[in-house]
Amino acid sequence: MTKPHALVTGGASGIGRAITRRLAADGFHVVVVDLNEPLAAEAVAEVAAAGGSAESRILDITDEAGVEALIGALPPLAALVNNAGIFKDQPFAAASAADFRRTYEVNVVAPFLLARAAVARMGEGGRIVNIASRAYLGAKNQIDYVASKGAVVSFTRALAMEVIGRGIAVNAVAPGLIDTPILRALTPERLKAQLALQPTGAAGRPEDIAHAVSFLASPATCFITGQVLFVDGGKSLGGSAV
Ligand code: NAI
Secondary structure, eight states: OOOOEEEEETTTSHHHHHHHHHHHHTTOEEEEEESOHHHHHHHHHHHHHTTOEEEEEEOOTTOHHHHHHHHHHSOOOSEEEEOOOOOOOOOGGGOOHHHHHHHHIIIIIHHHHHHHHHHTTOOTTOEEEEEOOGGGGOOTTOHHHHHHHHHHHHHHHHHHHHHGGGTOEEEEEEEOSBOSGGGGGSOHHHHHHHHHTOTTSSOBOHHHHHHHHHHHHSTTOOSOOSOEEEESTTGGGOSOOO
């Protein structure tokens, strides 16, 4: 029997790699969509070595025609995980309009393109999980990123309402600080400062996010839609843990 297909953007690295492993272990055939060819191949090989099934497609997800062609050539997706995202750490005054636009293209417009193409063919029980960030509540030095992740949350809520009548659920996961290559965008001093703000005193693991995505991507998880699940070691609580 053909396995249900799950597409994971940015599935080659960090959180996306852990989501790929987890969804493959859950029984999905995972389509890893990424820019990084060697890492995507590694992700697919890792899944195969663990007895799962995956394939990779190299694509810039901001390429509208490329996204349409890719999704049109796949069987209808059981799950779409909009995980790929970019992040720059810089003071507000240094942020350019070009940075802002590129961050929106990757973090907001691309998930829209993927969701539109996927929903057109998705059946009842389909699942969309968008990776937002705890930072959408507010963070310094990341104005374009924070604004883009706020848009991801609003997009999740609006799309959930659009597709609820078709039995498709759309939710977001808002990770706190997670130990992945994206943190290279922070200077060692900024990383230290971020870690000091963690109530647990440490960053989370990509597997912590994959676990939440597995839950929200499962056809068994009914009656939850338009929600944001914080997976952030308590940081969104806002208080001091000391
Ligand atoms: P990462 O940098 O390790 O992985 C991102 C992946 O996305 C890379 O493989 C990259 O090649 C791919 N990608 C980037 N732009 C792309 C494009 N235009 N087309 C196709 N693929 C593209 O990052 P990480 O940490 O795994 O982040 C995954 C998601 O989690 C992002 O949306 C990020 O904003 C979010 N997040 C991460 C947090 C963290 O602390 N690591 C915290 C909160 C949210």
